[in-house]
Each structure stands twice: as C-alpha cells, then as structure tokens.
Amino acid sequence: MSLLAALLAAAVMVPATAARAAAPTDLIISEYVEGSSFNKAVEFYNGTDAAVDLSGYELFVSFNGGTSTATFPLSGSLAAGDAYVFADEDLAAYADQTTNASLWNGDDFLALRTTDDTVVDSFGTLGLDPGTSWGTPSTANNTLRRNADVCTGDTVVDDAFDPSQEWSEFGNDTFDGLGSHAVDCEGGGGGGSVVINEFSASTTGTDVEYVELYGPADTDLSAYTVLQVEGDEGSSNFGTVIGDYAVGTTDAAGFALLDSPSPALQNGTLSLLLVRDWTGETDVTGDLGTVVDSVAVDDGDSGDQTWAQTTLDGLFDGDANTFAPGGASRIPDGADTDTADDWVRNDFDLAGIEDGDPAPGEAYNTPGAPNAWVEDTGGPGGECGDPTVTIGSVQGDGATTPVEGETVAIEGVVVGDFQYDDEGFGNLGGFHVQDAGDGDAATSDGVFVYEGSPLVDVNVGDRVHVVGEAAEYETSGGASQTQVYADSVVVCASGVDLPAATDVLVPTDLAGLDDFTGFERYEGMYVTFPQDLAILEYFNYDRFGEIVLGTERQFQPTAVYEPGSAEAVALETYNDTARITLDDGLSTQNPQVTRHPNGDPFTLDNRFRGGDLVTNTVGVIDESFGLYRIQPTGPADFTVANPRPDVPDVGGRLQVAAFNVLNYFPTLDYPTGDPLDNACGPDMNQECRGADTELEFERQEAKIVAALAELDADVVGLMEIENSPTAVETLVAALNAEVGEGTYAAISTGYLGTDAIKVGLIYKTDSVDPKGEYAILDQSVDPRFLDSKNRPVLAQTFVEHGTGADVLVAVNHLKSKGSSCSDVGDPDLPDTEGGNCDGVRTAAAEAIVDWLDSNPTKVHPGNILVTGDLNSYDKEDPIDAIVDGGYVDLIAEYQGEYAYSYVFDGQLGYLDHALANADLAEDVTGAAVWHANTDEPDLIDYDMSFKSDGQDAIYAPDEYRASDHDAVLVGMDLDRPGNRNCQDRGKGNGNGCRP
Numbered sequence: 001m002s003l004l005a006a007l008l009a010a011a012v013m014v015p016a017t018a019a020r021a022a023a024p025t026d027l028i029i030s031e032y033v034e035g036s037s038f039n040k041a042v043e044f045y046n047g048t049d050a051a052v053d054l055s056g057y058e059l060f061v062s063f064n065g066g067t068s069t070a071t072f073p074l075s076g077s078l079a080a081g082d083a084y085v086f087a088d089e090d091l092a093a094y095a096d097q098t099t100n101a102s103l104w105n106g107d108d109f110l111a112l113r114t115t116d117d118t119v120v121d122s123f124g125t126l127g128l129d130p131g132t133s134w135g136t137p138s139t140a141n142n143t144l145r146r147n148a149d150v151c152t153g154d155t156v157v158d159d160a161f162d163p164s165q166e167w168s169e170f171g172n173d174t175f176d177g178l179g180s181h182a183v184d185c186e187g188g189g190g191g192g193s194v195v196i197n198e199f200s201a202s203t204t205g206t207d208v209e210y211v212e213l214y215g216p217a218d219t220d221l222s223a224y225t226v227l228q229v230e231g232d233e234g235s236s237n238f239g240t241v242i243g244d245y246a247v248g249t250t251d252a253a254g255f256a257l258l259d260s261p262s263p264a265l266q267n268g269t270l271s272l273l274l275v276r277d278w279t280g281e282t283d284v285t286g287d288l289g290t291v292v293d294s295v296a297v298d299d300g301d302s303g304d305q306t307w308a309q310t311t312l313d314g315l316f317d318g319d320a321n322t323f324a325p326g327g328a329s330r331i332p333d334g335a336d337t338d339t340a341d342d343w344v345r346n347d348f349d350l351a352g353i354e355d356g357d358p359a360p361g362e363a364y365n366t367p368g369a370p371n372a373w374v375e376d377t378g379g380p381g382g383e384c385g386d387p388t389v390t391i392g393s394v395q396g397d398g399a400t401t402p403v404e405g406e407t408v409a410i411e412g413v414v415v416g417d418f419q420y421d422d423e424g425f426g427n428l429g430g431f432h433v434q435d436a437g438d439g440d441a442a443t444s445d446g447v448f449v450y451e452g453s454p455l456v457d458v459n460v461g462d463r464v465h466v467v468g469e470a471a472e473y474e475t476s477g478g479a480s481q482t483q484v485y486a487d488s489v490v491v492c493a494s495g496v497d498l499p500a501a502t503d504v505l506v507p508t509d510l511a512g513l514d515d516f517t518g519f520e521r522y523e524g525m526y527v528t529f530p531q532d533l534a535i536l537e538y539f540n541y542d543r544f545g546e547i548v549l550g551t552e553r554q555f556q557p558t559a560v561y562e563p564g565s566a567e568a569v570a571l572e573t574y575n576d577t578a579r580i581t582l583d584d585g586l587s588t589q590n591p592q593v594t595r596h597p598n599g600d601p602f603t604l605d606n607r608f609r610g611g612d613l614v615t616n617t618v619g620v621i622d623e624s625f626g627l628y629r630i631q632p633t634g635p636a637d638f639t640v641a642n643p644r645p646d647v648p649d650v651g652g653r654l655q656v657a658a659f660n661v662l663n664y665f666p667t668l669d670y671p672t673g674d675p676l677d678n679a680c681g682p683d684m685n686q687e688c689r690g691a692d693t694e695l696e697f698e699r700q701e702a703k704i705v706a707a708l709a710e711l712d713a714d715v716v717g718l719m720e721i722e723n724s725p726t727a728v729e730t731l732v733a734a735l736n737a738e739v740g741e742g743t744y745a746a747i748s749t750g751y752l753g754t755d756a757i758k759v760g761l762i763y764k765t766d767s768v769d770p771k772g773e774y775a776i777l778d779q780s781v782d783p784r785f786l787d788s789k790n791r792p793v794l795a796q797t798f799v800e801h802g803t804g805a806d807v808l809v810a811v812n813h814l815k816s817k818g819s820s821c822s823d824v825g826d827p828d829l830p831d832t833e834g835g836n837c838d839g840v841r842t843a844a845a846e847a848i849v850d851w852l853d854s855n856p857t858k859v860h861p862g863n864i865l866v867t868g869d870l871n872s873y874d875k876e877d878p879i880d881a882i883v884d885g886g887y888v889d890l891i892a893e894y895q896g897e898y899a900y901s902y903v904f905d906g907q908l909g910y911l912d913h914a915l916a917n918a919d920l921a922e923d924v925t926g927a928a929v930w931h932a933n934t935d936e937p938d939l940i941d942y943d944m945s946f947k948s949d950g951q952d953a954i955y956a957p958d959e960y961r962a963s964d965h966d967a968v969l970v971g972m973d974l975d976r977p978g979n980r981n982c983q984d985r986g987k988g989n990g991n992g993c994r995p
Contacts, residue, residue, distance in 0.1 A: 041087035065129030106140025121153025137169030201265035202326030231269035233303030380409030384492035392438035415526035446524030477626020537906030545584025559909030592950035599635025611642030650926030652971025657713035660965035665690035699942035702957035717811035775856035805974030812868035849885030863920035890927035
C-alpha cells in the first residue's frame with residue numbers, strides 16, 4: 001500500500017485506533033431507554049466468552065431515591081457476544097422479556113445483580129433522587145448507549161453517577177440499537193467487538209470487491225460468516241442469502257479480509273450481515289444465527305428492501321450524489337453507533353488502490369489497512385461576520401425546509417433559550433434564533449437550533465453565528481419542525497435587543513382558518529398571543545406540562561348538534577383549529593416543579609381550572625407531536641374566570657346524585673409491581689384498577705369521601721367501583737366515619753356482571769328505605785343489553801320517610817367510546833357520528849326503557865329516574881332512545897344546551913345523565929352538575945404512579961378532582977301516594993294531595 005502512504009498528506013484523516021480495555025468478566029448494562037409514554041427498556045450485554053444463564057440474574061429498580069423498589073427476575077440464556085432486552089410491553093417488538101408493570105423515569109436507579117444480591121452493574125446512584133435526571137447526557141426522555149470501551153460494570157451503587165463518562169446520547173424514542181452491542185476490549189466478548197469495517201462492491205472499470213472486518217488483534221474468527229442478502233425486489237432471490245463468505249483471523253492491527261468475494265458482490269441493493277454461528281438458513285427472515293453487525297446499500301429502486309441496522313443510500317453522507325455508494329469505510333475504524341454517521345463513502349475511482357483524488361468528504365479504498373478520508377473543510381464559515389443565509393430561506397414558505405440536508409450558516413438573536421442545564425429546566429436541547437427577516441410574510445424568521453449537549457452556553461439576547469445542517473425533526477402525530485443541527489455556535493454579542501414579538505391570533509371563526517394554517521410561517525419565531533384564551537385541556541399537564549388554550553371553551557359536536565350533521569362536522573373542524581398548546585419548555589416528564597401559565601410554580605395556592613383565562617402569552621412557536629405549541633419565554637397574564645363552585649342548589653325534600661368514582665378499588669393494583677399479584681372481577685382473573693399502594697388508596701378514598709359528604713345526597717348511584725362483594729360497603733364505612741355512624745347504607749349486590757367494575761347504590765337511612773328487592777338488567781334479561789360491553793343496570797325503589805312517596809333509581813354505566821365493538825357487528829363511527837360502540841349503547845338504552853316499563857322491582861313505582869354514566873352525549877342515539885321512551889333529560893331541561901360533566905380532548909359535554917319519566921319530571925325541583933372534578937387538573941388527584949415527589953406533594957384530602965367526572969344532582973318533591981288520582985291538583989282533599 002505504498003501508494004496510499006504517499007497520499008496521506010495533511011488533509012487526509014487517519015483516525016487512531018483506540019487501545020482496548022481489559023476483557024469482560026460478566027454482563028454489563030449496554031443500553032438504557034427512557035422514552036415517551038411507556039417506552040422503557042434496558043439492554044444487557046454478554047461480553048464474555050461463554051453463554052450466561054440469566055436465571056441467576058435480576059433487574060433491581062429503586063424509584064425516586066428509594067421511596068419504592070421493584071425487582072424483575074430474568075430468564076433464558078444469553079450467548080457470548082449477544083445482547084438481551086428487558087422492556088415494557090409497548091416495546092415487545094424489540095424485547096426478549098417484557099412486563100406491564102410501571103418502569104423507571106429518568107431520575108430512578110437501576111442495577112443488574114445476581115439473585116444473591118451481588119451487583120454486576122448499576123445505572124445512577126442508589127438512595128439519591130437527582131430531581132429529573134442523572135445529568136448530561138440527560139437520562140430523562142433519552143436513549144443512552146454504553147461506549148464501546150466500557151467492558152466492566154459499575155458495581156459501586158452509591159458512587160457519583162456521571163452519564164457523560166461512559167454513555168452516548170441517541171435522543172428520545174430511539175430503539176434501532178436494541179438487541180445488539182459491540183465492545184472494544186482485549187479478548188473475550190465472543191468476538192462481539194468484530195464489525196464490518198469497509199466494503200467495496202462497485203468501482204470504476206472492473207469492480208474491485210472486498211469486505212474487511214475489524215476486531216480484536218490476532219483472533220480466530222472462524223465462527224463468523226459474512227452473508228450477502230439480495231434486496232432487489234424484482235429478483236427471484238429477493239430476501240435470500242446469495243453469498244456466504246468465511247472469515248479467517250485478524251492480523252496484529254485487528255484487520256481481516258475475506259477470501260476475495262469478487263466478483264460476487266452485486267451492484268444493486270444488497271445487505272451484508274456479519275453472523276456468528278451461521279445456521280445455514282438462507283431465508284433472511286429465518287434463524288440465521290447471531291447477527292453481530294450489518295450494513296446495507298439501497299440503490300433507490302421502488303420495492304427494494306434492506307435487512308441491516310444501517311442502510312446507506314445516495315444521500316446518506318449529505319453529498320449531492322444521486323447514486324448509492326459502491327463502497328464505504330467506517331471512520332474511525334470500528335466506529336459503531338448503528339447509524340450512517342459511522343460511514344464515509346469510498347472514492348469510486350479507486351483512490352488508495354490506484355492513483356486518484358477523492359473529493360472532500362470521501363474515503364480512500366484501504367483493504368486490510370487503517371481507513372482514511374479527506375476531511376470536508378468546505379461549507380459556510382463558522383465565525384461572526386462570515387457570510388450567512390436568511391433564516392427565511394432555511395424555513396421556506398412550505399411545511400418543510402427547501403434545503404434539507406444542506407449545511408447552512410445563520411446569524412441572529414437568541415429569543416428562546418431551552419438548552420439542557422443541571423436542574424433540568426429548559427431542556428429541549430437547544431435554542432431559538434431569529435434574524436431581521438427576509439421581507440416575506442410567508443416565511444418564518446426564526447428557527448430552532450438543536451445541539452443536544454450545549455456546544456456553547458447561550459442566553460436570550462445573545463447574537464449568535466450558527467453553522468449546521470438544515471433538516472426536519474419529525475415526531476409522532478405527523479409533526480415536522482425545521483431545525484438547524486448545530487456543528488458550531490459562536491456568541492458574537494450579548495445584551496442585544498430582541499426583535500419585537502409578533503402578535504399571533506388564534507382564529508375566532510371559520511373565516512380565520514387561513515390564520516391557523518399560517519402558524520407554520522411563525523415556526524421558531526418570538527410571538528405573543530394578546531387574546532384572552534380559555535384553558536381547554538390539561539390532560540397532559542402533569543406529565544408534559546401542556547395546557548391547551550382556545551378562544552372560548554369548546555363543546556363536543558354531538559353534545560350540541562345531531563350526530564352526522566353538517567353542523568357537527570363544522571364544529572369539529574373549528575374546535576381543531578381554534579386552539580393552541582401552551583407547553584413548558586421541557587422535555588422532562590413529571591418535573592419536580594410544574595409551571596403555571598403565570599410563570600410561577602403550580603401550587604394549591606397558585607392553581608388554575610378549565611375556563612380560566614390566559615392573556616398575553618409570550619414565547620416561541622414550536623411544532624412537535626402533532627401540535628403547534630408555544631414554548632414560553634415569560635409569564636402570561638392569568639385571570640380566574642371559573643372559580644370553584646359550591647354544591648349546586650337543586651331544591652327538593654329528596655336529592656339523588658350520580659357519581660363516577662374513578663376506579664375505587666379497595667383491592668390494590670400492582671402493590672409489588674407484579675401485574676399478577678392481585679386479581680379482580682367475579683372470576684378473579686382480571687387486572688385490578690385504581691390505587692397501586694396503600695398510600696394512594698388513602699389519598700383516593702379521602703377525596704371521594706369528601707365529595708360524597710359535600711354532596712349530602714339522600715341516594716347516590718355509583719359507577720366505576722370495584723366489582724366485589726365488599727367494595728361499596730367499604731366506601732360506606734369510610735363515608736360514615738366522616739359524616740356519622742349509620743348515616744349511609746349500601747344496597748348489597750355482591751358481584752354484578754363480568755367486568756372488573758360495577759355500579760352501586762348507597763342511601764341515607766334517615767331519609768329513605770329500600771322498597772322491595774333490587775333488580776338487575778343484563779343480557780340474560782334482554783339479549784339487546786350486552787353485559788360483555790356494558791355494566792349491568794342496578795335498579796332499586798326507595799320510599800321516602802314521612803310521605804311514603806317512592807322513586808325507582810336505575811344506575812347505569814354503558815360501554816365507553818374508548819375501544820371498538822366491531823367484534824359484535826357494531827362498526828366504529830367517527831366522533832361526529834357517535835363514536836365507537838354507538839349501536840351497542842343504543843340497543844342497551846332501548847332495553848333499559850322496555851325493562852323499566854316491565855316493573856322490574858315489582859313494587860309499581862310511579863316515579864323513575866335513569867341516571868349514571870351513559871357514555872353518550874345528549875344528542876346521540878342512546879339518549880334519543882331513552883327520551884323517545886318517555887323520559888325527560890333533566891340536565892338539558894334545567895342547565896341548557898351547554899351543560900357538561902366531562903372534558904375529553906379539550907371539549908365539553910355531559911356523559912353523566914339524569915332522565916326522569918313523565919310522572920317524576922313533574923316533581924323535580926332542579927337538576928345540575930357539580931363542577932368539582934372536570935375543571936380541575938389531574939395534577940391534584942390521588943394518583944402517584946408517574947408524578948415526581950414535588951407533584952405528589954400538591955395534594956389535599958378535599959373534594960376537588962376526586963374523579964374525572966362531575967357528579968349529577970337532582971332535587972325532587974315527591975307526591976304522596978294517591979296524588980296522581982287527585983282531580984284538582986290545586987286543592988287539598990285530605991288524602992295527601994298537594995295543597
């Protein structure tokens with residue numbers, strides 16, 4: 001290779017080969033995933049020379065500094081040089097072992113240990129709660145991979161943990177590396193550190209073909225085979241192994257060349273797989289053995305496919321090539337992050353083998369020798385004052401950047417600082433820059449600069465010069481944000497005046513929809529929203545700090561208009577557009593301090609409710625996870641517009657309530673983290689719900705009791721209570737301990753139906769007595785009522801003390817909209833047409849009407865009240881069926897069209913109903929919904945499953961946010977028996993007629 005030596009001038013980069021660490025002696029933690037939602041995984045790697053029986057190992061997790069722990073035994077065998085993935089069931093596609101137990105957040109401690117408690121490796125510091133993450137790179141919302149030179153685990157569990165020492169960052173929800181790992185260690189590893197280091201398949205003239213491996217020096221690699229897999233869709237061999245090449249021994253420098261495969265490597269789409277212990281299988285989807293490394297080339301033909309972790313196409317290296325590389329080199333030798341960043345395109349004209357001049361950014365062909373390339377030193381200058389382009393030209397006037405993949409230089413003022421810091425605040429991994437503008441209103445003058453770990457600490461008001469690649473950052477939900485991935489950041493000046501914030505309006509009517517689609521033209525810019533915007537939604541507030549704002553409170557289309565009507569569809573469109581999400585500038589989940597819109601921490605003394613107003617919101621526009629967002633840079637004005645109400649006054653001698661108690665389960669759910677440690681339901685084979693721990697149950701019960709005590713109703717229908725013989729009685733005992741022994745009693749029903757939850761009834765013993773026996777409507781009574789979908793109806797007649805008047809209360813909980821009923825022939829419908837299972841609910845409603853006409857309690861009451869969670873908005877078919885059966889919708893009658901008891905996706909409506917037959921409707925004095933739950937953020941509820949310690953502390957044992965549904969309350973003055981026969985209801989007759 002004397003020609004190569006002659007060519008290695010100053011511009012040629014020959015990265016040094018790093019010294020290898022000592023041979024591995026046990027398993028290590030090789031990858032850590034703390035992604036969005038339940039995307040949690042941890043990978044273990046066997047770097048030894050022998051298989052390991054995992055039944056002797058377990059994963060130990062300590063949450064929040066040790067407030068609770070969980071242990072997960074491992075199973076199976078882990079081959080030498082192989083990796084094993086333990087994950088949440090949501091990542092089952094990547095996992096060897098899964099669980100549906102709650103797993104870690106970024107501030108929790110993990111240890112891999114033997115079953116005799118000997119720690120093999122650890123992640124974090126045992127007994128310490130770091131806040132939101134363990135440092136930089138952040139362990140919150142990130143995937144981290146162990147560096148290749150880490151060959152032994154950290155067995156000291158209480159030492160300081162600095163992820164930057166041994167781990168590399170790969171961003172949120174990165175899973176493509178799970179299941180494989182490589183180390184650079186002396187010996188051992190079963191050859192796990194061996195990689196495909198360089199290949200050549202197509203060159204000028206007669207192809208020069210080879211495959212080079214790199215691994216431990218002087219090591220026998222005869223257990224390895226390189227497989228070539230056909231990827232051209234039109235080939236009869238598509239997806240099969242079309243070449244297998246034996247491997248010899250690495251030389252003193254760690255290189256090994258295959259016996260020349262030439263002319264075997266094809267020039268089209270191909271995958272090269274390095275397999276240990278190849279089985280002889282030729283179908284790429286079969287069991288090939290252990291694939292320890294892979295790389296593929298895709299020539300771009302339609303239908304072609306590759307089977308490698310890393311695929312190199314025509315533009316993989318950012319160059320303006322329209323053809324796939326004929327060969328490529330890892331730079332430096334052995335680099336293995338399972339991304340295209342490891343690879344550099346080889347010179348097509350054989351530079352390195354023959355005389356040639358590679359272009360900047362290309363590699364020499366160096367079979368059997370260290371890889372070398374010509375550094376690309378071109379491109380925009382990185383100093384203040386060097387030529388730049390406008391940010392508008394990077395943003396373009398469309399949804400995506402017109403300069404995707406190009407390196408650009410921009411200069412402007414930092415208008416939003418969201419770099420990672422030690423406290424976990426502002427940790428979006430970068431900052432927003434805005435320039436003076438290009439004069440085009442269709443293009444944004446601001447852009448997000450992504451760094452990951454800060455290159456330079458910047459502050460709002462710094463003028464910066466940034467060089468980096470323009471690209472779209474895509475997140476779930478169809479969002480794509482233009483970003484500059486910074487290669488260099490230079491602060492040119494500080495204390496610079498910010499550009500004037502641009503006023504942006506949320507559309508106020510359908511004519512304003514063009515303004516909404518125009519949010520793209522503000523992406524990355526410094527803006528204010530001067531309007532009074534109502535708080536619509538806060539479902540993601542505790543976890544992600546998100547609050548949805550709108551021009552006014554929004555209503556479900558079918559709570560206002562008939563399903564399927566043009567008006568319902570138009571309202572859905574308007575609701576989708578007349579809103580904007582206020583975020584918190586964090587990627588951290590469940591932070592210790594949760595930001596209030598006014599900029600201060602959310603506390604019980606500084607809180608908000610749905611319908612409160614936020615004005616003059618200031619920040620930068622961000623697009624991610626399917627939404628345009630405001631990332632705040634300062635406080636907004638906040639006005640309490642919807643204060644907490646007292647229990648509504650509905651009048652009447654007798655009051656009946658309906659209350660969904662949100663999975664009140666005295667039987668704990670997952671008390672030890674094992675989903676099978678408790679079983680619920682009539683057959684004791686269903687997952688329990690509700691509280692996970694005794695403390696959670698105490699918090700939950702305290703709130704429900706406070707709400708029931710405040711309601712003070714004579715009869716209460718309950719929904720979402722554990723389907724057990726004792727749950728209702730347990731709640732009554734807790735309630736009586738608060739309001740007085742013997743105040744309430746329960747209708748004891750035992751199990752009802754087959755679900756884990758049921759409905760129930762409680763009543764005040766000094767107000768009413770049960771009359772006759774309770775009755776149940778289920779599928780055995782009427783086949784239209786599917787109790788595999790709906791909860792059975794519970795009906796009981798009560799007689800009022802003093803008057804002898806009676807009323808039948810029928811408590812319902814119909815099938816939700818949250819899952820399909822297509823298995824019973826009920827096709828899914830759009831929300832504007834009633835949503836999933838509308839037919840199931842409608843059939844159940846018709847059955848309810850007919851059943852109640854049949855006098856199910858056998859005591860002939862004249863008054864009937866249908867109440868409970870019907871999971872239907874008031875314009876939908878199930879409610880129509882009951883109203884058509886002779887019942888009056890009391891909430892609509894007394895509260896009007898815009899009543900609500902529930903909020904979903906920021907839209908209001910009432911799922912919780914009270915419908916009276918004609919006789920009872922005459923005696924009703926009022927009906928209302930008590931807004932103690934729906935308008936309150938769930939940050940203040942009992943649940944501690946995901947919240948940080950700081951969030952858990954925002955709790956009070958009061959009636960607010962005891963559930964996610966509001967309670968319904970009906971007042972009535974029941975006629976005495978015989979009143980229905982009075983000839984003149986305006987005069988008394990001595991027989992109990994109302995005077």
